[in-house]
């Protein structure tokens with residue numbers, strides 16, 4: 001292995017990087033009320049230095065003290081290895097504790113901040129509390145609620161839960177709120193969410209879940225040291241917690257069946273704002289809520305909530321103190337900047353005149369109508385600008401890479417701290433808008449059929465005179481501060497010549513580190529520094545998280561779609577001729593039947609029976625009568641266990657379940673199911689990113 005600096009002796013910032021990091025301060029306004037707002041209403045600091053895992057108490061899922069260098073730091077002492085603007089954001093997001101946002105007739109609205117990537121909001125009602133967005137995991141939610149109870153002495157029961165949107169940091173801790181009841185949630189408690197919540201919560205976190213989790217390790221850098229040489233937050237919050245993810249499905253889907261917008265003749269003076277079409281109302285324990293659905297903004301299912309009694313607006317994650325992501329770097333479907341700006345316009349027009357305090361599920365609140373309307377309006381303008389100016393340049397023939405290089409925000413927008421790219425970045429957001437409208441291809445046929453990185457690496461290195469020559473050129477680029485060019489050159493060596501890339505990796509480690517130190521964006525810094533870390537230390541095993549509750553909440557179609565993405569299609573297609581039909585009978589209060597057919601390397605799902613399973617296969621006993629069919633009876637619990645409960649492979653799990661009498665083959669042969677299960681693969685949660693995969 002090349003000699004990499006140990007974590008005890010970190011890489012120092014090159015003078016040019018240190019100088020640029022200092023200079024950044026003069027390019028943005030000197031101060032703002034953010035620090036005052038981030039500390040306003042503080043009632044209690046965290047009670048413990050760190051939050052342990054529920055079942056493995058020696059593992060830490062959230063660490064307060066590791067961020068002491070931020071929570072006790074000051075803006076004047078930004079270290080040379082941290083972009084001063086990101087440093088400032090780190091200081092703000094490290095303000096942790098219980099905060100009173102506002103008081104009103106039933107009590108108060110509180111937020112627990114700095115206990116996870118997101119905030120938990122507690123709204124006191126006539127006799128109980130409504131909890132909005134119970135953080136990302138069981139443990140952090142449990143301790144956040146405990147902080148509220150200990151600091152206020154309140155024993156009010158939880159009488160309602162509200163998820164603002166379908167991202168895991170806004171629902172994953174829900175069972176932790178009921179720790180005193182073993183995590184069991186009383187089904188009578190209303191759980192309110194925007195329509196489409198469950199579908200998107202599951203599909204975003206399950207289908208590409210393993211790969212997104214792997215890339216999240218880069219994005220949040222949860223494993224890196226917290227220090228001026230390592231992780232200094234993620235821009236949106238400090239990092240993501242690593243405890244047990246839970247989910248209790250909503251029983252009130254706002255905008256779905258059983259709910260309707262409030263008609264004009266049912267509007268009341270108690271709603272404070274003037275009536276508008278499309279607004280929903282919810283009443284929980286005397287807490288009046290006016291809801292604006294904002295689908296397709298920051299999440300596919302999201303909503304803002306106005307509290308007329310408190311003249312308070314919860315802006316979910318639609319307006320935070322950062323430029324947000326149009327496409328998150330962990331991977332997701334691209335968002336719609338146009339819809340985002342359109343819904344913010346509606347928010348301003350609907351609530352702006354009647355809002356004294358605005359808070360969100362990340363960062364700190366804003367108080368005062370003028371400040372709130374300015375904030376929402378500037379945020380709206382930013383997303384509109386991104387969308388429209390990218391389209392203008394697309395129509396002038398520019399590609400995503402060119403647009404991201406050329407377009408800046410006008411000074412009137414960039415001059416606000418909260419439009420800076422701490423979480424989203426202008427660069428990757430502009431590329432995302434390009435992707436939304438145009439896709440991956442830029443129209444140039446030279447880019448239509450590129451060589452993959454390993455082959456390109458071999459050819460580029462040969463063309464440039466061999467490994468040593470490329471590393472020499474990269475070193476010259478590094479010495480001139482051309483880190484972007486250096487990492488591009490070195491990447492060709494690392495992918496083209498993995499066995500002869502020690503010098504390249506060592507220099508790449510330094511170049512990525514300098515890029516990280518210079519980044520204003522928290523997630524860019526985390527990506528660069530995690531990449532450098534993995535070049536030096538290899539890929540570490542991730543925390544094994546059972547997605548239990550998520551898989552329980554899948555529909556049958558989602559369940560089998562998840563199995564289908566585990567199928568080794570090329571192998572199955574090569575080895576199997578005739579279709580294999582598995583008909584599933586799911587026992588329960590209402591028996592459900594569905595069919596999966598393995599054909600042509602695809603696992604096809606059909607609700608009920610598949611009348612055309614054999615279509616296109618001449619020897620299948622005639623159209624619609626395939627030869628290989630099993631009918632399998634089991635409960636939904638057993639079905640869930642086949643995916644995640646088993647230690648071994650899918651096939652062993654299935655055979656064991658048959659042996660134990662949990663699965664009955666009521667028609668056909670077990671070997672048909674065995675064959676299908678034999679093609680299911682487990683995802684690789686440790687795949688390399690900054691270096692090529694080593695053939696096994």
Ligand SMILES: [Zn+2]
Pocket residue numbers: 118167169170317361362
């Ligand atoms: Zn969030």
